[in-house]
Amino acid sequence: MEEIIQLKDVSQHFKMGDSIVRALSHINLDIYAKELTALVGPSGSGKSTLLNVVGGLTKPTEGEVFIYNTNVTHYTEDQMCFFRRDHIGFIFQSFNLNSTLTALENVTMPLIFSRIPNKDREKMASEALDLVGLKDRKDHKPGQLSGGQQQRVSVARAIVNKPKIILCDEPTGNLDSKTGKEILELIKEMNRIHQITFIIVTHDSNVANQCQRRIWIQDGKICKDERN
Numbered sequence: 001m002e003e004i005i006q007l008k009d010v011s012q013h014f015k016m017g018d019s020i021v022r023a024l025s026h027i028n029l030d031i032y033a034k035e036l037t038a039l040v041g042p043s044g045s046g047k048s049t050l051l052n053v054v055g056g057l058t059k060p061t062e063g064e065v066f067i068y069n070t071n072v073t074h075y076t077e078d079q080m081c082f083f084r085r086d087h088i089g090f091i092f093q094s095f096n097l098n099s100t101l102t103a104l105e106n107v108t109m110p111l112i113f114s115r116i117p118n119k120d121r122e123k124m125a126s127e128a129l130d131l132v133g134l135k136d137r138k139d140h141k142p143g144q145l146s147g148g149q150q151q152r153v154s155v156a157r158a159i160v161n162k163p164k165i166i167l168c169d170e171p172t173g174n175l176d177s178k179t180g181k182e183i184l185e186l187i188k189e190m191n192r193i194h195q196i197t198f199i200i201v202t203h204d205s206n207v208a209n210q211c212q213r214r215i216w217i218q219d220g221k222i223c224k225d226e227r228n
């Protein structure tokens with residue numbers, strides 16, 4: 001199995017006034033390409049912090065992060081932005097869509113940042129929306145879509161640049177169980193057909209159990225690592 005992400009002795013501390021919150025402590029972790037990996041654990045255990053460190057949204061206090069064997073730990077913010085743009089997609093619990101833009105325009109946003117020529121953007125965004133089953137909703141704004149449809153738009157936005165890694169923070173957390181299952185099926189399809197590596201932070205044991213690998217975090221440490 002090919003390691004696509006490696007964390008070497010990663011710790012993350014936050015200073016809060018006079019005290020220090022040790023969100024992650026000495027994490028060593030390899031994430032394998034094309035796998036669905038779930039990060040599970042109690043609230044406050046460090047799951048989102050770990051995801052943010054992998055995505056370069058938070059710089060670790062100690063340790064190193066390798067993605068595609070590239071040490072990205074000391075990348076500047078700009079370098080990390082470009083790296084993320086080309087390699088990493090994100091899906092959030094609260095969708096994080098721009099409410100003033102249509103579904104198509106939301107999905108087009110990463111392509112503008114990637115300097116994809118104007119003439120190609122709409123076609124690519126439109127194809128991504130087709131893939132997530134929103135052929136008929138391209139001109140709708142987020143407020144005119146159901147929660148599940150909004151999350152489909154964020155899946156389309158995450159895949160439109162064809163990244164090989166997608167990081168999901170509670171992707172089904174704001175959805176009822178039926179819609180959550182549909183979004184999970186979509187994620188599994190993207191994993192299977194497009195060979196995308198997913199890391200999914202989840203509280204939902206149904207989501208975790210359908211991932212090939214489950215990593216339990218407690219008090220900022222990995223306490224169990226299990227695969228099917």
Ligand SMILES: Nc1ncnc2c1ncn2[C@@H]1O[C@H](COP(=O)(O)OP(=O)(O)OP(=O)(O)O)[C@@H](O)[C@H]1O
Pocket residue numbers: 014015016021022023041042043044045046047048049050
């Ligand atoms: N920016 C920050 N500043 C200070 N403390 C932080 C910051 N981000 C996270 N923490 C703290 O780090 C710890 C881990 O937080 P994190 O959000 O990673 O947990 P989590 O497992 O994702 O929790 P949840 O399941 O509730 O989302 C918590 O104690 C949290 O309060």
